[in-house]
Amino acid sequence: MPKLTIDNREVTVEPGTKVIEAAAQLGIMIPRFCYHPALGAVGACRVCAVKVLAGPPRTTGIQMSCMLEARDDMVVSTTDAEAVDFRRHIIEFLMLNHPHDCPVCDEGGHCLLQDMTVSGGHGIRRYKGRKRTHADQYLGPLIQHEMNRCIQCYRCVRFYREYAGYTDLGVMGIGSRVYYGRYEEGVLENPFAGNLVDICPTGVFTDKPSRYRGRRWDFERSLSVCINCSLGCRTIVCSRYREVVRQEAGFNPDVNGYFICDRGRHGFYYASAKDRPRKAVVDGNAVPAASAAEEAGRRIDRVRNIHGGQAVACVGSLRNSLESQGTLKAVCKARGWQGPVFFDTADAAACTAAAVAGLNRRTAVAMPRLAEADLIVVLGADPVNEAPMAALAMRQAARAGAAVIVLDPRPTVLPMPFTHIPLRPEEIGPVFASAVGMGEDAEPLPLAAVEKLRALVAESRRPVIVCGADVVPPTLPTIAADGVSHLQDSGKSAGLFYLLSGPNAIGAALFTDGVPSVDDVVADIEAGRVHALVAVENDLFHRYPDHHRLKKALDALDVLVVADYLDHPLSHRADIFLPSATVFEAGGIFVNQEGRAQRISPAFKGGTPLSQITGGAHPPREFTADIPGSDAAPAWAIIAKLAGDASLDPASPGDRYPSLTVLDDCRPFPEDGILLDRTLGLSTQIPPSAASGTIAGGDDILVITTDLTFGTETLSARSACLNAAASAPSAVMHDADAGEMGLSSGDIVIIQGTSGRLSIPLRTTAEMARGVLVIPRHHRVSWQVLGKNMAGIDRKRIQKG
Numbered sequence: 001m002p003k004l005t006i007d008n009r010e011v012t013v014e015p016g017t018k019v020i021e022a023a024a025q026l027g028i029m030i031p032r033f034c035y036h037p038a039l040g041a042v043g044a045c046r047v048c049a050v051k052v053l054a055g056p057p058r059t060t061g062i063q064m065s066c067m068l069e070a071r072d073d074m075v076v077s078t079t080d081a082e083a084v085d086f087r088r089h090i091i092e093f094l095m096l097n098h099p100h101d102c103p104v105c106d107e108g109g110h111c112l113l114q115d116m117t118v119s120g121g122h123g124i125r126r127y128k129g130r131k132r133t134h135a136d137q138y139l140g141p142l143i144q145h146e147m148n149r150c151i152q153c154y155r156c157v158r159f160y161r162e163y164a165g166y167t168d169l170g171v172m173g174i175g176s177r178v179y180y181g182r183y184e185e186g187v188l189e190n191p192f193a194g195n196l197v198d199i200c201p202t203g204v205f206t207d208k209p210s211r212y213r214g215r216r217w218d219f220e221r222s223l224s225v226c227i228n229c230s231l232g233c234r235t236i237v238c239s240r241y242r243e244v245v246r247q248e249a250g251f252n253p254d255v256n257g258y259f260i261c262d263r264g265r266h267g268f269y270y271a272s273a274k275d276r277p278r279k280a281v282v283d284g285n286a287v288p289a290a291s292a293a294e295e296a297g298r299r300i301d302r303v304r305n306i307h308g309g310q311a312v313a314c315v316g317s318l319r320n321s322l323e324s325q326g327t328l329k330a331v332c333k334a335r336g337w338q339g340p341v342f343f344d345t346a347d348a349a350a351c352t353a354a355a356v357a358g359l360n361r362r363t364a365v366a367m368p369r370l371a372e373a374d375l376i377v378v379l380g381a382d383p384v385n386e387a388p389m390a391a392l393a394m395r396q397a398a399r400a401g402a403a404v405i406v407l408d409p410r411p412t413v414l415p416m417p418f419t420h421i422p423l424r425p426e427e428i429g430p431v432f433a434s435a436v437g438m439g440e441d442a443e444p445l446p447l448a449a450v451e452k453l454r455a456l457v458a459e460s461r462r463p464v465i466v467c468g469a470d471v472v473p474p475t476l477p478t479i480a481a482d483g484v485s486h487l488q489d490s491g492k493s494a495g496l497f498y499l500l501s502g503p504n505a506i507g508a509a510l511f512t513d514g515v516p517s518v519d520d521v522v523a524d525i526e527a528g529r530v531h532a533l534v535a536v537e538n539d540l541f542h543r544y545p546d547h548h549r550l551k552k553a554l555d556a557l558d559v560l561v562v563a564d565y566l567d568h569p570l571s572h573r574a575d576i577f578l579p580s581a582t583v584f585e586a587g588g589i590f591v592n593q594e595g596r597a598q599r600i601s602p603a604f605k606g607g608t609p610l611s612q613i614t615g616g617a618h619p620p621r622e623f624t625a626d627i628p629g630s631d632a633a634p635a636w637a638i639i640a641k642l643a644g645d646a647s648l649d650p651a652s653p654g655d656r657y658p659s660l661t662v663l664d665d666c667r668p669f670p671e672d673g674i675l676l677d678r679t680l681g682l683s684t685q686i687p688p689s690a691a692s693g694t695i696a697g698g699d700d701i702l703v704i705t706t707d708l709t710f711g712t713e714t715l716s717a718r719s720a721c722l723n724a725a726a727s728a729p730s731a732v733m734h735d736a737d738a739g740e741m742g743l744s745s746g747d748i749v750i751i752q753g754t755s756g757r758l759s760i761p762l763r764t765t766a767e768m769a770r771g772v773l774v775i776p777r778h779h780r781v782s783w784q785v786l787g788k789n790m791a792g793i794d795r796k797r798i799q800k801g
């Protein structure tokens with residue numbers, strides 16, 4: 001390993017390390033603009049100059065440290081007068097055309113160019129000529145463009161095109177003018193475009209929704225974890241005056257690396273929504289939160305005394321913290337209530353339970369390992385729409401030569417070349433099993449692509465199987481896990497990467513007790529077995545596939561108690577509503593799809609944002625001891641109060657699930673989270689038989705409801721800026737099916753569901769499975785008349801509108 005000296009200090013580095021990285025290992029931050037650890041070096045900006053005092057021939061003298069490989073016996077100075085002078089001149093050149101608009105630039109205060117200019121000593125402008133100027137472009141609701149600030153470092157296009165794989169933004173040049181933008185103005189098409197804000201070393205790309213809301217030093221900044229999907233990417237929450245103003249990507253080498261997706265970046269506005277319910281309500285009247293909880297406890301006890309404990313059902317959700325899920329379980333057990341239930345349907349519960357059973361130290365891999373795979377086989381998953389950062393990791397593998405094969409019925413889009421084998425959900429498992437040599441008895445589909453899959457699996461050395469759990473048969477996660485074990489047994493370094501249906505799906509599976517799903521609870525209400533329902537942070541109307549049935553069931557209840565931080569139809573129906581605190585206020589532990597438990601610390605205390613009280617962004621002139629709108633409490637505390645048991649300690653989820661004692665023993669909680677000790681055997685009490693296991697056949701069309709990157713996930717669907725950036729939702733069907741049914745792209749189709757009609761524009765394509773109709777669970781689409789998330793319906797019930 002090369003050993004070199006930098007600024008009189010020795011360092012030994014891995015072969016291939018650049019001098020700028022070797023210096024970083026010593027804590028020496030060499031100036032840089034174009035270099036970025038995730039993007040590598042291109043030698044564009046020349047600001048990383050150092051002087052090599054001794055080294056191999058042709059390496060001595062002024063060198064760009066990002067381009068120069070560290071070698072044995074090299075002697076490098078970052079402080080040599082010649083190097084310092086060189087860098088000072090580079091900064092001066094870069095500032096020739098810069099508008100010097102730091103006072104009004106949102107980057108001011110955390111701008112790399114500003115930092116380098118000030119620290120490099122460039123304080124006097126000598127150039128008297130006219131500055132080169134550019135027109136700015138409208139790039140959509142998420143990113144503001146100010147091209148005059150550009151220093152031509154190429155980071156943006158390297159991220160956008162090379163790293164992320166999207167082509168609608170690029171670099172254009174004529175003469176000495178170099179322009180970074182779109183060929184035509186318009187909304188950026190890249191769901192990772194927000195990273196331009198973090199990656200641009202100056203203020204060309206800034207976060208549009210948070211413009212002029214504060215400088216970095218104005219914000220309370222805290223590390224957090226994104227809960228907008230199951231991956232658990234690290235974020236940095238920037239809050240001010242009781243309001244999250246901005247989120248930035250946090251660095252987590254074990255999960256998301258340097259980047260996050262736009263859903264995660266902009267998925268937080270629900271926390272300070274003007275319509276956020278902040279007051280407890282009993283029978284339509286605002287009351288103090290403590291009295292509302294007491295009244296809820298009284299009414300629940302009344303039901304319990306008349307009908308027994310099982311007449312009270314508890315529903316949590318996949319967005320509950322582990323503490324809340326654990327407390328729900330403890331309360332249900334202690335009081336004899338039914339539940340807790342976290343999943344909407346038995347299939348969803350069974351899929352997640354199967355995934356939990358499939359995860360173990362030997363098989364489960366994280367995103368960095370996904371990015372190093374030489375073959376990725378996607379089973380029943382749509383990464384860009386379900387868990388966007390997984391697609392970015394897959395892109396890195398593809399850039400390094402990995403083949404990507406997707407077995408899924410939907411028309412999949414990925415930012416990389418891939419082979420799509422459009423299969424119906426029930427076909428995916430057998431085809432995969434046969435390709436990995438497990439299902440020799442299965443009749444392989446006569447498709448060239450399946451042969452290709454078989455050959456690629458045979459050749460691969462580091463295959464990773466990405467398996468979905470949303471619109472797949474509940475048997476698929478187990479087949480995927482068995483396939484990975486089988487590949488490992490045959491000598492391959494195979495990995496398993498599940499995509500689950502929510503940020504705390506694993507926690508939900510661990511704490512599910514008794515009946516597995518909301519479906520079962522609804523059936524129990526209908527049968528008169530349940531008379532009181534406690535719903536904690538679950539907008540049942542958002543995900544439950546049958547609104548009509550749900551409404552009827554809720555009408556039959558004696559008591560409905562809802563605790564949440566969102567305003568939604570269920571909270572409007574509640575007899576008693578209790579405001580709960582968001583993750584930014586309460587914190588909590590979330591277990592991602594890999595089984596990594598990560599603790600989020602509260603970012604601020606809570607209360608109505610000042611911007612909604614004073615009418616401006618500044619504090620009021622008068623203060624009182626009370627924080628307005630601060631009645632919200634962590635959901636676990638609300639649950640404990642309802643049960644009249646304040647002794648429940650939410651910090652000990654291990655009390656409720658033995659394998660989680662590892663979380664209790666670990667203090668302080670490690671920053672990179674805790675991989676739940678899967679060797680102890682995480683298992684759930686969700687019976688495999690819970691799932692229906694039936695998928696329509698015959699002449700029916702299989703209707704599948706699915707997620708989109710924007711507009712379907714509960715929390716981010718409330719972000720106005722994401723809704724403005726997203727294209728209008730549409731149903732999708734195979735060209736041939738549409739032709740047979742007299743439908744074509746652009747038609748409005750009317751679908752007669754089990755409890756009503758759904759009207760939606762249709763798009764057709766040849767890139768999907770036959771006999772399938774895909775409907776997005778978009779908040780603007782009333783898909784909840786379909787009755788199920790995946791069900792066959794008679795073709796006659798799909799008509800042109």
Ligand code: SF4
Pocket residue numbers: 149150151152153154155156157180199200201202204205
């Ligand atoms: S826009 Fe920003 S990231 Fe792109 S080249 Fe200019 S300074 Fe670099």
Ligand code: SF4
Pocket residue numbers: 226227228229230231232233256260261262263264265387388389390
């Ligand atoms: S991929 Fe998921 S966890 Fe990561 S930033 Fe996006 S929404 Fe958040």
Ligand code: FES
Pocket residue numbers: 031032033034035041042043044045046047048049064065066067
């Ligand atoms: S950082 Fe080395 S040339 Fe830009």
